[in-house]
Amino acid sequence: MTDVLGGRKRSDYCGELSLEDKGRQVSLMGWVQRRRDHGGVIFIDLRDRSGLVQVVFNPEIDSTAFKEADRLRTEYVVYVRGTVRNRPEGNINPDLSTGEIEIKAEDAAVLNEAETPPLQIKENLEVGEDLRLKYRYLDLRRPKMQDIIKLRHRVNKVTRDYLDEEGFYEIETPILTRSTPEGARDYLVPSRVNEGEFYALPQSPQLFKQILMVGGMEKYFQIARCFRDEDLRANRQPEFTQIDIEMSFVNRDHIFKISENLIKKIFALVEIEVPETIPIMSYSQALKEYGTDSPDLRFGMKLKDISDIVAESEFNVFRKVIENGGQVKGIKVRGGAEVSRSKIDEYTDFAADYGAKGLAWIAYKGGDVSSPITKFLSENELSGIQNKMKADEGDLLLFVADSPKITANVLGNLRLKIARERDLIPAEENKFVWIVDFPLLEYDEQNKRYVPLHHPFTSPVKEDIPLLEENPEQVKANAYDLVLNGEELGGGSIRINDKELQNRVFQALGIDKEEAREKFGFLMEAFKYGAPPHGGIAFGLDRIIMLLSGTDSIRDVIAFPKTQRGTCLLTGAPAEVSRAQLEELNINLNVDSKDKN
RNA sequence: GGGGGAGUAGCGUAGCUGGUUCAACGCGCCGGCCUGUCACGCCGGAGAGCGCGGGUUCGAAUCCCGUCUCCCUCGCCA
Numbered sequence: 149m150t151d152v153l154g155g156r157k158r159s160d161y162c163g164e165l166s167l168e169d170k171g172r173q174v175s176l177m178g179w180v181q182r183r184r185d186h187g188g189v190i191f192i193d194l195r196d197r198s199g200l201v202q203v204v205f206n207p208e209i210d211s212t213a214f215k216e217a218d219r220l221r222t223e224y225v226v227y228v229r230g231t232v233r234n235r236p237e238g239n240i241n242p243d244l245s246t247g248e249i250e251i252k253a254e255d256a257a258v259l260n261e262a263e264t265p266p267l268q269i270k271e272n273l274e275v276g277e278d279l280r281l282k283y284r285y286l287d288l289r290r291p292k293m294q295d296i297i298k299l300r301h302r303v304n305k306v307t308r309d310y311l312d313e314e315g316f317y318e319i320e321t322p323i324l325t326r327s328t329p330e331g332a333r334d335y336l337v338p339s340r341v342n343e344g345e346f347y348a349l350p351q352s353p354q355l356f357k358q359i360l361m362v363g364g365m366e367k368y369f370q371i372a373r374c375f376r377d378e379d380l381r382a383n384r385q386p387e388f389t390q391i392d393i394e395m396s397f398v399n400r401d402h403i404f405k406i407s408e409n410l411i412k413k414i415f416a417l418v419e420i421e422v423p424e425t426i427p428i429m430s431y432s433q434a435l436k437e438y439g440t441d442s443p444d445l446r447f448g449m450k451l452k453d454i455s456d457i458v459a460e461s462e463f464n465v466f467r468k469v470i471e472n473g474g475q476v477k478g479i480k481v482r483g484g485a486e487v488s489r490s491k492i493d494e495y496t497d498f499a500a501d502y503g504a505k506g507l508a509w510i511a512y513k514g515g516d517v518s519s520p521i522t523k524f525l526s527e528n529e530l531s532g533i534q535n536k537m538k539a540d541e542g543d544l545l546l547f548v549a550d551s552p553k554i555t556a557n558v559l560g561n562l563r564l565k566i567a568r569e570r571d572l573i574p575a576e577e578n579k580f581v582w583i584v585d586f587p588l589l590e591y592d593e594q595n596k597r598y599v600p601l602h603h604p605f606t607s608p609v610k611e612d613i614p615l616l617e618e619n620p621e622q623v624k625a626n627a628y629d630l631v632l633n634g635e636e637l638g639g640g641s642i643r644i645n646d647k648e649l650q651n652r653v654f655q656a657l658g659i660d661k662e663e664a665r666e667k668f669g670f671l672m673e674a675f676k677y678g679a680p681p682h683g684g685i686a687f688g689l690d691r692i693i694m695l696l697s698g699t700d701s702i703r704d705v706i707a708f709p710k711t712q713r714g715t716c717l718l719t720g721a722p723a724e725v726s727r728a729q730l731e732e733l734n735i736n737l738n739v740d741s742k743d744k745n
Numbered sequence: 746g747g748g749g750g751a752g753u754a755g756c757g758u759a760g761c762u763g764g765u766u767c768a769a770c771g772c773g774c775c776g777g778c779c780u781g782u783c784a785c786g787c788c789g790g791a792g793a794g795c796g797c798g799g800g801u802u803c804g805a806a807u808c809c810c811g812u813c814u815c816c817c818u819c820g821c822c823a
Binding site: 182184185186187188189190191193200202204206207208221222235236238239241243244247250264265266267268270274275276277278279281331332333352376377378379380381382384441442501502503601602629636638639686688701711712713715717 | 748751752755756757758772773774778779780781782783784785786814815816817818819820821822823
């Protein structure tokens with residue numbers, strides 16, 4: 149067997165060399181970032197994952213090496229041996245971390261040639277993302293991608309180290325498992341051995357981690373891949389990763405403590421400070437004031453309810469909505485009175501995207517009140533509104549009248565949009581908050597039944613348990629989300645560990661005994677044999693990496709991500725399979741094989 | 746399922762109110778020159794027929810229809 153390196157051995161990484169290494173002979177291996185041929189002297193920027201260093205080839209130093217350098221092209225893989233020396237006076241490159249030194253080449257060898265790459269390996273690349281994904285291995289050579297992948301590794305490492313210190317076991321759970329009804333659409337995998345039956349890929353290891361608690365593992369974690377067959381977004385992939393945690397014999401505060409410590413260690417990697425204790429806000433307050441359960445607390449512009457002021461109003465739009473159980477809420481855009489009508493039209497369209505039927509506005513401009521709705525409002529109502537909204541000259545008020553859900557959704561998103569537009573968000577600030585006291589369940593208008601807000605194993609808070617049958621909507625869950633700057637980092641709950649209580653929750657959800665046994669029988673069975681009190685949490689690893697690295701696409705934090713249609717541009721997945729494979733699985737397709745051009 | 750944006754040399758774009766810009770500019774690439782550059786410089790060169798299919802027209806990147814792909818987004822999804 150021949151040694152592909154010909155006995156050569158790397159001694160150093162390019163980017164780690166400095167003046168301290170002056171005079172040392174080093175052996176480097178990497179890629180040619182760039183070649184500058186001056187006829188009599190050739191410079192090479194040599195790149196490995198640590199960075200760049202300049203190599204000088206001079207025929208007076210070594211003519212063989214010089215000749216080899218003549219062959220070099222972009223992205224050739226090369227070996228260079230030479231001496232570290234400081235650069236001549238006036239030739240220092242302050243933009244390069246190794247800019248004070250260079251390598252005087254004494255030997256060089258091409259380890260592999262490379263075709264001209266379809267995209268240039270440089271920091272400020274201007275390339276379509278589809279091309280980056282197709283040639284991901286080239287994209288990954290870019291320093292920015294290298295940094296992100298490295299950061300991701302370090303987050304994994306910190307997570308493992310910390311949780312290990314705290315006595316957690318890292319336990320793998322099945323990828324091939326069974327489909328469970330709630331939540332997202334499952335990815336299915338046909339079973340060859342069991343004709344007509346399917347595995348599902350896990351949406352999360354939820355059931356397994358609870359069963360591990362019954363199994364006496366007490367403290368479990370996993371950096372777990374999860375799969376959901378739903379439409380993609382800038383921050384959503386069909387397979388994504390969670391830091392999944394479950395503990396026995398704990399209450400909410402224990403989970404908070406572990407979570408806060410973990411988040412502290414993770415964010416320390418990018419020198420973001422996490423407060424000693426993270427403040428807590430109720431779900432109802434978050435929804436009331438921010439219109440969302442993941443509020444961005446870095447700025448104000450809170451939602452204000454003016455329903456009581458306009459309940460009896462002449463203005464039908466407001467009054468009728470309130471009569472029908474809706475509400476009228478608004479936000480104040482400080483200094484927003486000067487915005488153009490077309491801007492307000494834009495806000496109206498934006499509101500419509502989130503389901504609003506309209507957007508009412510009042511502008512306090514030039515000592516006057518300008519608004520299409522004031523003529524329907526009494527003096528009292530107008531002053532009431534101005535008081536409630538604390539509106540001053542120059543302010544713009546925007547109102548939505550609709551069901552509480554739509555009102556919150558519209559204004560919550562409008563608040564964010566306007567804040568971003570008007571640059572009201574202090575970028576340097578970080579506001580962590582725990583959101584607690586979620587409703588246990590929610591009425592699903594579409595299917596006319598209650599569905600769990602979190603999942604069906606979430607424990608109700610003790611005081612509300614008696615309400616389960618009479619007033620299920622009033623029941624609060626012992627669930628919590630950790631939110632940073634309007635982004636949900638993770639969420640979890642204390643679980644039900646009592647069979648009776650679990651049955652009552654199932655009942656409230658309209659899941660009868662039969663169905664419960666069918667779907668979760670194994671969990672119910674497990675709970676018969678001494679299930680400890682337990683609870684846990686799961687953090688969205690990809691989104692955390694996005695925040696830490698300041699990227700706005702989840703694709704940038706995953707080595708091999710999928711496109712919006714769930715395809716992999718690198719491998720061409722998903723792809724058709726052979727007839728023989730399908731036959732073995734007893735699968736008949738009722739689609740024509742597609743012809744792509 | 747709905748709304749919006751994009752698809753022109755290897756890459757990023759311009760041209761898109763149709764015909765002496767039916768293809769240009771920058772980067773990259775190839776060749777030559779250059780012993781201190783580092784977005785090297787200078788000289789020369791190759792490379793696309795405008796995502797794909799169809800139509801309108803004397804004539805289409807430029808207009809129309811269909812279709813594929815990528816991105817953002819509502820719904821969906823924690």
